[in-house]
Amino acid sequence: MAELDDKLMQQFQKGDENAFTLLVRRHQQPLINFIAKFTGDRDNAEDLAQETFIRMYKAADRYKPGRAQFKTWMYFIAKNLCKNHIRNTGRREKFRVDNVASKYNDNGENEEDIDIIAIAPADTALQPEVAIERKELRHTIQSAIAELPEQYRYPLILRDVQGLSYEEISKILELRSGTTKSRINRARLMLKNKLKPYMETI
Amino acid sequence: MNCLQMEENFSSYFEDTLDFNSLQIFEEHLEYCEACQKEYKLFRESVSELQQLPQDVPSPDFLSTLQQQLSQEQPAAISFWRRLYTQFVTPKWALSGGFVMVLAITGMFLYPFNFGNVNNTITDTLSKTTQSVDDKSNSVIVEESGTQSNRQTLRNNQTHLGTTFSGFSHTVSGKPMQRRYVLKQVSYSTPVTGGGL
Ligand SMILES: [Zn+2]
Numbered sequence: 481m482a483e484l485d486d487k488l489m490q491q492f493q494k495g496d497e498n499a500f501t502l503l504v505r506r507h508q509q510p511l512i513n514f515i516a517k518f519t520g521d522r523d524n525a526e527d528l529a530q531e532t533f534i535r536m537y538k539a540a541d542r543y544k545p546g547r548a549q550f551k552t553w554m555y556f557i558a559k560n561l562c563k564n565h566i567r568n569t570g571r572r573e574k575f576r577v578d579n580v581a582s583k584y585n586d587n588g589e590n591e592e593d594i595d596i597i598a599i600a601p602a603d604t605a606l607q608p609e610v611a612i613e614r615k616e617l618r619h620t621i622q623s624a625i626a627e628l629p630e631q632y633r634y635p636l637i638l639r640d641v642q643g644l645s646y647e648e649i650s651k652i653l654e655l656r657s658g659t660t661k662s663r664i665n666r667a668r669l670m671l672k673n674k675l676k677p678y679m680e681t682i
Numbered sequence: 683m684n685c686l687q688m689e690e691n692f693s694s695y696f697e698d699t700l701d702f703n704s705l706q707i708f709e710e711h712l713e714y715c716e717a718c719q720k721e722y723k724l725f726r727e728s729v730s731e732l733q734q735l736p737q738d739v740p741s742p743d744f745l746s747t748l749q750q751q752l753s754q755e756q757p758a759a760i761s762f763w764r765r766l767y768t769q770f771v772t773p774k775w776a777l778s779g780g781f782v783m784v785l786a787i788t789g790m791f792l793y794p795f796n797f798g799n800v801n802n803t804i805t806d807t808l809s810k811t812t813q814s815v816d817d818k819s820n821s822v823i824v825e826e827s828g829t830q831s832n833r834q835t836l837r838n839n840q841t842h843l844g845t846t847f848s849g850f851s852h853t854v855s856g857k858p859m860q861r862r863y864v865l866k867q868v869s870y871s872t873p874v875t876g877g878g879l
Binding site: 500501504505508509512513516517522525526529530533534537538617618621622625636640641643661662664665668669671672675676679680 | 689690692693694721724725727728729731732733735736737738739740741744745747748749751752755
């Protein structure tokens with residue numbers, strides 16, 4: 481995978497613009513997902529992803545194949561853009577997961593509804609109430625990760641949302657693998673504690 | 683292993699990367715310590731839920747919007763040739779008879795002139811000229827994919843800076859594009875520098 485990215489980058493450096501288009505095709509989904517989760521702001525995720533790719537496009541001549549992976553570079557640029565975005569706009573009021581969750585929040589939480597999950601066997605997963613519960617839970621999780629300090633949020637999302645290996649994350653963060661591991665564990669513990677009041681009612 | 687040390691190993695236990703010795707100690711503690719049982723259950727459930735968050739996917743026009751943005755950019759690798767064509771071939775020229783004359787004259791040197799199909803001759807002539815100038819620039823100019831043609835069209839319509847010759851022929855046939863996302867902060871239009879971070 482990484483070798484293909486390297487090859488495409490080299491082709492692009494030689495002037496083949498289609499190579500860059502292919503790189504975008506390969507990475508647009510994970511990038512947008514990362515940005516949406518990192519900022520908690522889906523509405524602006526595409527703009528930020530566009531800007532990430534534009535910056536990579538413009539700085540392509542400075543890319544040294546083999547020295548840094550395309551993916552590493554991409555997340556590095558995206559993270560900095562996200563940080564600026566959060567600083568400039570303020571994350572909280574923009575946070576929104578999706579319409580269903582918002583509607584549900586407008587109605588207020590209902591303990592009886594929440595209990596449906598606790599008592600529901602797996603095959604009731606398709607019932608509308610349970611579907612709403614899942615959305616509510618996801619909304620809570622997204623809020624919780626958005627509240628984590630950046631040094632924990634960043635590796636946590638790379639690991640548990642983007643599915644990167646510890647090795648890849650260590651490279652992106654420029655940390656030793658032991659530090660990366662303990663930071664991710666710490667981030668997960670923080671998430672657990674934030675979700676505790678919610679999960680305990682389930 | 684006390685309860686704090688237990689927490690430090692939650693991820694390793696969750697990902698099944700504890701060595702055999704640590705695993706035994708961990709599970710021994712977990713068996714009698716109700717607090718750790720409860721905390722680990724919460725931990726496992728939280729991480730599992732996080733891992734199952736639905737993925738955000740790009741909107742269908744993400745790529746075409748990006749290509750619109752990029753059409754106003756110049757990667758350092760090819761900026762010189764872009765610049766060259768931007769300076770020498772402008773839409774005004776393209777529409778004027780003088781432009782046709784210039785190309786016709788150029789064409790006579792390289793190609794037999796064919797009055798029946800002026801456009802083709804011109805395109806061919808310029809392509810040949812391009813090729814004779816540099817292979818690298820040719821690969822950029824002669825690209826004929828749909829996206830490329832859209833980009834060239836946009837260059838003509840929006841910037842009026844100029845166009846490549848294949849861009850000119852596409853101006854007629856290229857589909858107009860819709861623009862949904864506009865980057866406010868980014869309005870790169872510097873044609874000279876290669877840009878940077
Ligand atoms: Zn314990």
